[in-house]
Amino acid sequence: ADEAGLAGLRPDGRPRTVLVAGSGPDAAAVADLLTALGSATCPVQALAPTGPSPERSRWTLPGWAGSLDLLVLISPHGTEQGLTDLVEQAYRRGCSAVAVTPAKAPLADAVGQVRGLALPFAAAGPGATALDPATDPGADTGAFWALLAPLLALADRLGLVTAPAAELHALADTLDETAARCGPAIATYSNPAKTLAAELADALPLLWSQGPIAAACARRFAAVLGTRTGRPALSAELPAALTLHGPLQAGTHALTADPDDFFRDRVEDPEGLRLRIVLLQEAPDRPGSAAPAAREQAYAHDTPLSEVAAPGGSDLHIAADILALTDFAAVYLAVASTERP
Structure with missing residues (x-):
């Protein structure tokens, strides 16, 4: 430039x-x-x-x-x-x-x-x-x-x-740090991107965001999931997401059999739509945050919930951390999809 x-x-x-x-x-x-x-x-x-x-x-x-x-x-x-x-x-x-x-x-x-x-x-x-x-x-x-x-x-x-230039160099360092934390050589149990990808497998993600930067990241994540993995995802900002997606959580299509039930009849009782909420925040819960209400609603409807929160820093660093992590998760989902028979 x-x-x-x-x-x-x-x-x-x-x-x-x-x-x-x-x-x-x-x-x-x-x-x-x-x-x-x-x-x-x-x-x-x-x-x-x-x-x-x-x-x-x-x-x-x-x-x-x-x-x-x-x-x-x-x-x-x-x-x-x-x-x-x-x-x-x-x-x-x-x-x-x-x-x-x-x-x-x-x-x-x-x-x-x-x-x-x-x-x-x-x-x-x-x-x-x-x-x-x-x-x-x-x-x-x-x-x-x-x-x-x-x-x-x-x-x-x-x-x-x-x-400024110094901020952009620091941004590159943040992306490198996230790549080191979420790269393919890191085991799933300590890799937040692989963990998120595993949690979203065979699920319809409801991407709930708190804050304007997290909202932009959520919409970007939904687009990447569609273009990279062929998977749909719904994004909405809190607190409106609670009423917008609440009927979807309570609907009959969301009441599917437990996929972890070993004795479930896979023919008579096949898997249906499984929802999973992904809560994206710019920082851990702040005063006035709708995140506690989101967790409460997820618990009330037995909807699994994953959380992605930036560790802090400037707005650019927050965006970089969330975007890089979700991009890695989308790539892992795409790889898993192509490896299936």
């Missing part, structure tokens, strides 16, 4: 609105997390694509978008014609454009032609190319961070979030 000229950027105040466009679920997740980290200092809006197919997606700027707004385009490929066309729209409206995409990609060239800023997308390794998680189960979940990190540096320059 520094090599692309970000260090020399001298913005004249904050943009009125940051508009985020990109293909795949990462665009919405990036916009969601930037909104949570920015604490409403500047509205961040994801632009929803239209079109007959994902390969032919098109994006349109809102009618009010203009010179006071910033368009952010994210793409690990940089070949989407719809995003290139969106750069032209932004130029005609006088809207500034920034892209995170591979260098020399068509999207980077288009942004350069309108005097925008192209921040490089760093692939996983030399010669590596980004895979689409919707079509390739081997897609790298780390691509999300390769897209987000340059935008965090940009947001810091614009005054939207606090993410």
